[in-house]
Every structure is written in structure tokens, then in C-alpha cells.
Amino acid sequence: MKGPMSSAPNTQSIPQASASWWTRLANPTRFMALAGRLIPWLAALTLIAGAIGLYLGFSAPEDYQQGATVQIMFIHVPSAWLAMMCYSVMSISALGTLVWRHPLADVSLRAAAPIGAAFTLLALITGSLWGKPMWGTWWVWDARLTSVLILFLIYLGLMALSRAIEDPVQAAKPLAIVTLVGFVNIPIIKFSVDWWNTLHQPASVSRFGRPTLDAVFLYPLLTMAIAFTLLFFTLHLMNMRNEILARRIRVMKLKQAGN
């Protein structure tokens, strides 16, 4: 027996080997401070880009086929793009949890999930609003809409999982694993739904070519995409700060219960 249990509290410190910015960021206090400084700037940039995008969007001419409804595109397409980007951010975070064991990765994953779900829902709702005048119905089982719907289900499943495990530290690994399993499956789902849709393509659904987008539509679309991306990062940082604060509160309560 070399030494019995030494139970002096507050002596152990988690080693911080290198001082690269990546490791330094692993310190949540530094992250909190950095994020606190960044958020106002990001928010301001989001507002500016959003204002320009909306102005360009509303001043764009009406489409000869679709009329004013084409403007829904300026919300719909960036939302759909964000729905996918957010999942990529979550998957990178999942790798961060499982491979690099970065303490903030799990916070990032959890914080991103509801934002991603919100953008996905926005894409579905705007798609539905757009579909009504275009296709004459609120919903069609179009390949794109269907894929996004499945993505929405995956987001909700992840959120259900994260809520099912009370301790955030213990939820980290299952959440990361399921996120990655979903990530590898998404291309397969997309491919399958496209296959399914080409087999069942009803003749009545008219589709307009998106690739031949005119510049008058392209610029507002790109500006809105930038605005949405900035919005995502603003919300993501804010939610990460919330998540860290929530965990600190949890620890304080646990300490209270312990002492």
C-alpha cells in the first residue's frame, strides 16, 4: 500500500499541456469572455447583412412566372442551407467530443441542436408557403421537402435524446455517437429520397429551374445567406454561453446538496 486515499479537495487540476489557442479556448472562462466580446459584433453584422438582404430582396423584380412569391426564396433557401450547415457543425462537435475530447465540443453540439431544428422548421414552413401558390397545395412529397422533413425528424430525435439524460456530462457521448451516425446516413437518405422521388414523380408538379437564377435574385439570395450564417453563429455563441451558465448553476446546486 503506497498511500491511502488522499481526499484533500481542490488540489487536482486538469492538465493543460500546450498553450495553443485551441487548448486555451478549452478553458470555459476564457471562452465566455471571448464569446461575450464577439457576440455584439456578430449581432451587429447580422443586422446589417440582414437589412441589406431584405432591402435587395424586396426591391427585386417580380418573377414572370411566380410573381411576388419568389421572395419567399430569400428566406427559404438560406434556412435550408443553414439546416445542413448546422448539422455539419454538430458533427464536427461530435468528433470533438469523441476524438479530441475538447470540453467545449459537447457544449457546442447541444447548443446547436435547437437552432438547427428551428432553421429546418423555417425551411419546411417557408417551403410549404411557397408550395401553395406554386403547386396549388401546402405540401408535396417533393424530394427536397421530404429530405428536409427527415432531417427535421433527426434533429428532434437528438433533442429528445439530450433531454432524456439528465446529466449533461453523461449525455455527451451518446449524443455525439447518434449525431455522427445521423451524419453518415444523411447522404444515403438524400440519395434514397431522390431515387424514390424520380420513380414516383407526378406529372402535375411543375418545377422551375433553380440553376438558371438571374443576378437580380442571386445577389439578395447570397446576402441573405450571409446574414443567416452570421445569425447562426450569433445564436450559437449565445446558446453556448447559456449552456455553460446552466451547467455552472447545476454544479452550484449539486454542491449545495452535498454540503
Add this chain to the structure above:
Amino acid sequence: MGALLSREIRVALRAGSGALMGVLFFLAVVTVFPFAIGPDLNQLGRIGPAILWIGALLASLLGLDRLFAMEREDGALDALVMQPHPLMAVILVKCLAHWLVSGLPLILATPLFGIMLNVSPLGIAAVMATLAAGTPAITFIGAAAAAVASALPRGGLLIAVLTLPLVIPVLIFGITATNGALYDPDPFTAPFLILLALTLFAGVLGPLAASLMLRHSAE
């Protein structure tokens, strides 16, 4: 590994007869469909393969919640992961055993239910072939969800919520291949091969994710 396979099968056949429960559920699903869409045999014959596939898909999810949760409850999971076998292989064998006692009976029951739904003999054969190729994928993906849910008090529902969106491709190609066998212009071989590919892929992905989850069994 043979010891594990025979133990799994014996436990499944002896305890709650989980295999029969799946078939029973399959029968119940098949039975309620005509009440929803009417007893017209022509119509039933047309969508019969789809009903069979959905029934089998849902029935495949039953019992997955016990796959690891039971091992965790009786403490066997700890001893299972502490043996000199690769954890992925252990999980693969457990999946195989689960499929043999709960997936295979569904396929064997398909002809009977197919006749009830007025599906042609060729259609029944096609459904059986595609179910045989596709249901293992459901077990594999479900095993990953089951590993995640095994630590939770009410994980069963979560398994369905997590698994169903991910197995939509299996459903799509299972039905497509079945229809390909039945209706002339559509291909059978291509979607059937994709279905096999999906199962092989799930056979790697599912056990890999489950083993990551169970490596330190108590987290």
C-alpha cells in the same frame, strides 16, 4: 462466440417468447390496414407489399429495447465487455441472434399475411426476398440506438424515434425492389443490390457505434 449465439437464442425463445410477440404485432398491423382502407381485394393486392413492409419494419423495432438494457440490468453487460472478444463482434453476434429470433419469423409469416392481403405469389416471394435482405439493416441501426437507450429508464420509445428516420432508405429500396419484381418497366436488381449494400453498411456502422457507446459500459 458460438456460446453467446446459443445463449442469446435460448434466452429469447425461453423467456418472454419475444419472437412470437413480433409476429403477433405484425399480424395486428396487417389486420388493421383493411379496416382503414376498405376490403377491396384489388386495392389491397396493389398496396399489399407496402403494408407487409411497414408491418415488418415496425415489428423489427420491437424487442430492440431489451437487446442491451437487459444485459445492463442483470449486470451481465460488465462481464460481457470484459472478455477477450472484440466488442464489435460481440454486438454483431447479439444482432444476429436477435434477427434470427425476431426478424426471421416475420419473413416466414409473410406468405400467410400476403395471402390475406391478396398479394400475388410473385409479390410474396419478392417481399420475402427484400425483407430478408433489408431487415438485418434495421436490427443493426436499431442496435446502435438500443445501446444509447440502454442506460435510460424509458429508452424503448427513443429507439423508435432515433431509428425510424435512419431506416427510411431501407424501406424505400425494399419497396422499390419489390415493385420492380412485380411491374415490368421498373428494375429489380439495382434497388435490390442497393438494399444489400445498405445492410452491409449498417452492419458496420451500427455495431461500431454501439461498441463506442458500450466500451466503458457504465457511462
Add this chain to the structure above:
Amino acid sequence: MRFEADSISVNRGLRRVVQDVSFSLGEGDALTVTGANGAGKSTLLRALCGLLPLAAGTLRLAGVGEGEDDPLIFREHLHYLGPQNAMKAALSVRENLAFWRDFSGSSGGMAIKAALNAVELPHVADLPYSYLSTGMKRRVAICRLLVSKKPVWIVDEPTSGLDSHSSELFSGLCRAHCADGGIVIAATHLPLGLGKAQTLEMKTLFTFFEGDEFFDGENA
């Protein structure tokens, strides 16, 4: 063979449950881990088996060859008897024990009959496990350690549910295992009567990942 822990720490969720535990056990040594409820005895034992990740420190099972530094690999040389018995209710006692013997792939263990004799349950081999009483179930679970031979036993409250005679029986089995060059680590609040066993007393901790401001607002 030596089983060595070098200042290992283990977290459970947000809490540090085991802090800086060290020991070094050679062939024939026994270690009893004592402490109040919630002091982290079970957590420590699970970490020794690689069932919980270490937050700090190293574990080593010297002398088993490849993987002697990695609990995830060397744990195949450990027997863990946890609070649950790891037996299937639907199978008979013989089927249960035969499974663990075959699946562990280790040779040189006792025959099932001999093991059941050793815990004085010669007549239950062909009964379904679910028919047994609590104490009999525990004794069958102890047989699992006998039918497949592994050098290190890690047992968590092994005698819970056992009467004093059966507890004495188990102590005798542990002594025999040590005399055979094995190592026994037992968490218990009753003395096991292991003779020259080392003891490790655990105390309840109220620390939450100390040193990491993440979880500690005051340090921020």
C-alpha cells in the same frame, strides 16, 4: 504479476468521486476497500475493470504482456463480481455457468459440479436460475469466478445477501485464490477475514472537477 494503480481519479458525471488512489498488489495479495455509502467504492472498482474511464492517473497489470497499461485490454484477465449477479433468469444454473466458462475462453477453471460443490449447492445445477433464493443466486454468481480461471478478482460487496456461513465460505475461496497466486480486491463494509489484506479507506468527496473553471463559477 503486479496490479498497480498510480494516483488514479475517477469522475461520475460532474462529480469527482475517486481522487488520487494508489496501490500496488503482488501475487497472493488482497486489498479490502472500505468506506461509507457513497464514498466511491463501487466507482473505484468499476474503474479498475475499465468499466469507467480514468480522469487521471494510470493503471497497470504488469506481466500479462500486450496491453498491460490499458484497462480496456488487460481487463480480460480480471473477474468482476458486481452488485448484480450477471445471470439469466430463464436459463438453468448449469447453462448460465457453462456460458460464462465458454465465452471467457479461459481454461483451467473448476468443473461446474466442483464449483457448485465449493459453494455447497450441489443440487441446483439443473434448476432454472430464477427458482433460487437471493443467497443461493449470489453463491451461483460466485461460481462464475471459479469456472473460468482469471488471476485477479474484483468483487463489490460479494457477501451481500449471504448468511454468515456462506460468507465464511466465500472468504475461504478468496484465501484459496490468493494462495494460488491470485489477487483479490474487495469492496465491503464487513470484514472478509482475508488475513493479511491491505485496506484502503475511502472518504466521500464534494468536489466537482476541481481546477476546471468550467464547472465552478467562483473560480471564474
